[in-house]
Amino acid sequence: MKNGFSIRGVDFQNRVFVASGTFGYGDEVKHLVDLNKLGGIFTKSLSWKPRDGNPPRRIVETASGMLNSIGLANIGVHTFIEKRLPFLRTLKTRIIANIAASSIREYGDVLSLLDEQEGVDGYEINVSCPNVKEGGLSFGTDCAMTAKITAELRSKTSRPLIIKLTPNVTHIAEFAKAVKGEGADAVSVINTVIGMAIDVKSRKPKLSTVTGGLSGPAIKPIALAKVFEVAQSVDIPIFGIGGITRMEDAVEFLMAGAVAVQVGTANFVDPATGTTIAEALESYGRQQKLNDIGELVGSLIVDKKSSVLQSWM
Amino acid sequence: MKNGFSIRGVDFQNRVFVASGTFGYGDEVKHLVDLNKLGGIFTKSLSWKPRDGNPPRRIVETASGMLNSIGLANIGVHTFIEKRLPFLRTLKTRIIANIAASSIREYGDVLSLLDEQEGVDGYEINVSCPNVKEGGLSFGTDCAMTAKITAELRSKTSRPLIIKLTPNVTHIAEFAKAVKGEGADAVSVINTVIGMAIDVKSRKPKLSTVTGGLSGPAIKPIALAKVFEVAQSVDIPIFGIGGITRMEDAVEFLMAGAVAVQVGTANFVDPATGTTIAEALESYGRQQKLNDIGELVGSLIVDKKSSVLQSWM
């Protein structure tokens, strides 16, 4: 049975990845997880300079989920190349560098520097970052801006370019269409959902930044709907992300139209979640007598009648 | 201590309401709940004609939440007036009729008919309905359309007019601003979040309509962030809704800027949730030595620094 797939000529050995910001740079957990069993590792977002991140409190647990406001604390692309990439290069899995920036130029600089390095197999662009020029409004909620970043980065690399979309927009499919138009090879769906929690006793927001990003099982239904929306209207490979904790969750995302999945928050509970799912998915495929796990992608059976049902809420 | 508040001259005895579609027409639970202890009852959405609603399956439980695709099954405004309103009139609490429709004209017709009736204290407009003229696209994700409905209905009634906003948009505050501009007295924030679930065994969507609306504790952080967003940028009374199950949840919404709250999904677990919270909120207010529960509204202490912190995700 075929487990892998490829994007822009790069082969991935299976369809289960770990999501950016939820797995460090991989080496933190190398004693707990057989990294070589993953489809690939999406690194913590990298910016040009190291970033301290936001002050505490950065983490709040919520019903079946969590809010984070890490502020993209990261070691910066230079230290990454010097200190972390050498280890990652030794792995028999793919490394996708996730890039975050506060200007189009910074996105380009980080990508170009990484593009000179061996062992970086592709890029995932985190557009859920404040655009300093626009007073801190997020790039990712502005479709034209998201397209512009894509075009700019496409011109700088021939490696796979994956744009990570935010769910905090009215029509996510428009964004997928726009980045496809500018040459993106794939999209990642979804980043975290904006959320907030208040400490009633102190009357203060629990997070230092007031709002943060919601992740975990709580958002799985939202993520699945976004993946389905994109898959229905744009022909572009999708990495499905959001609340995946079990093999069955991964299968749901594949059926909805994702070519692969990323495991995020579940890594905090068990960093081996990704490898466990990868193995379970392979067994599932065999048991279902598939020739290729890819047969699951977009295999959802949608009754024609459902599409004409009115979606009153 | 003052418990109540008023909107457009209509007094509400306290700040805890039950949300549309989660409490029937009130009489279903009259033996289980002392309805007179609620701030008010938002009825199930009413349309001009009765609606059968969507085929099964309409309900899916998700992590700390649920998806629904009821399809606004309702008895229609005429039967409501004839069969349900007489009972509701006997209650010592406020009745807000929630209206759903598939055209601006239908919204107006339903409202006008209700406006002739005694015992209807105001209207909440469910704009998360497919606009038949626009091929079924939801009114509520189109800001101009939402404003237009508001203007039309404002011209037809002098009773409180509350627009119920959908969270499935990029900038919910723009919608609040728009409806305020057209004379809405308040907004309800939020309706359900679009979500989906798949039955892996049958490879089919669990809901007959493929996607549905996510509600319950899972969405509380999202709802709170939306209420906060509206409260920060528009001066309009807000009914906070989303995942409220306990008194502390209600306090969070008030602190974030809601003048009152609506309890939804929690009614399915315990229809007395609203009255329990109303009582607990009163005790809390006394214990906090408040003169008016209203002192909690918007009382969140936001460190000035937080607003300049970059909300990277």
Place this chain on the structure above:
Amino acid sequence: MIIADVVVTDVRIVAEGTRTLTFVSPEIALSTLPGQFVNIRVHAGSDPLLRRPFSVSRVDGNHVEILFNIVGAGTDILAKKKPGDMINVLGPLGVPYGIKGEFKNALLVAGGLGVAPMAILTEHLKALGKHVDTFLGARSALHLIVDHLENIHVATDDGSKGFHGNAVRLIQEYLKEHPIKEVKIFACGPTRMLKALSAFAISAGLECEISLEGEMACGIGICQGCPVERVGGQKKYALVCTEGPAFHCQDIILQDS
């Protein structure tokens, strides 16, 4: 109908994979009619969020008994309850089986856990002087639950006991050989079984009530979450929780599931 914290007095395994849970509630014990159900909040947490509906299987004094298999998170939590633990119960709910008709012979047909309401049903039917025959379908002899039932006819999927086949085939065979009259069928079980049985009952002109299962959010008619398609009439759907779970088989259209 009440909503109350009640004390669990017993949880025990009664057949392969199947447990009974008993709790104390004088109100529910007193007022439950056969076919009605209770909606149980299995814990105070928010995941699983919703109550779980279970047919009342038997009443003994102040004690109320339900029957269940572990099929998911909710039933898993229930299975771990110990005597003395509290659960929150809402009930009794729903429209009971119609047992007061003219018929003399009650034929009870249960597939799998569809046996749940049959004990309380048997008791009430007997009190009315009806003659009761019970047709049980189970996966195997180990899965059979026969307590407090009358005149039991058994069918097993694997043939390990009784008739090799299902309960619907069993009752058909039985009626071929015993052409009894003034009959009413009461059934509960998987949808596929109920469909087959309904088809048979309608074609044979037998009165037949079936008890349905279906996802429920509230159990009390306030969510509109539990529709079943009706035959004719103005309304397209009936609500399983308040207009059922017991329906006359000719009144509703069962979906494939």
Place this chain on the structure above:
Amino acid sequence: MIIADVVVTDVRIVAEGTRTLTFVSPEIALSTLPGQFVNIRVHAGSDPLLRRPFSVSRVDGNHVEILFNIVGAGTDILAKKKPGDMINVLGPLGVPYGIKGEFKNALLVAGGLGVAPMAILTEHLKALGKHVDTFLGARSALHLIVDHLENIHVATDDGSKGFHGNAVRLIQEYLKEHPIKEVKIFACGPTRMLKALSAFAISAGLECEISLEGEMACGIGICQGCPVERVGGQKKYALVCTEGPAFHCQDIILQDS
């Protein structure tokens, strides 16, 4: 560091509101150093979602003990564990207290449940030939936990036992009367206490390590969720989970909470 399902052997109440939970893990028992913690998955469900961090309080053969109060959903679930139940444990984690220095007199200062790591710390210090004095602050005599500790000095908030006041005041008073040298302070407790103690230790020129608590999502350095502000240096924050929880008090800036 391992991640493993382990068997709970004991859960018991040891003081007003406080419980110990003991589990079997040869690997964790063998490798845990004082001040390290384990991150416990309290159940298999998704709410509560995250693991819960607890200091290892004592090791006895293959048995590992933690000490906790019920403060929320996670600790509530832990409190209900029975001997034989399984929990999933990740550990040992974090940087332990530095016990190998030149000092001769170890002064242990614990406020409330800050007593958790003191038993294992005492054992290791004594094995190194250090003299140990322990300053315990508790709400009342009923809240005191004194097992496996040495030379205990008690302070209670309500004066029901020992010094009427807190542990920081107690150690200050003690050092006034007993001007001992070659001292190192090891502390654990509420942030407010640690702040006061740090201020005192720094002004008195005493070496002092404090163990911090703070919300954690992972406990292993992959989420960046547990920053504490550092004093000077290039990096603004240290991670409590991998660079702590034990820190030299002059290296970090405690936030008001």
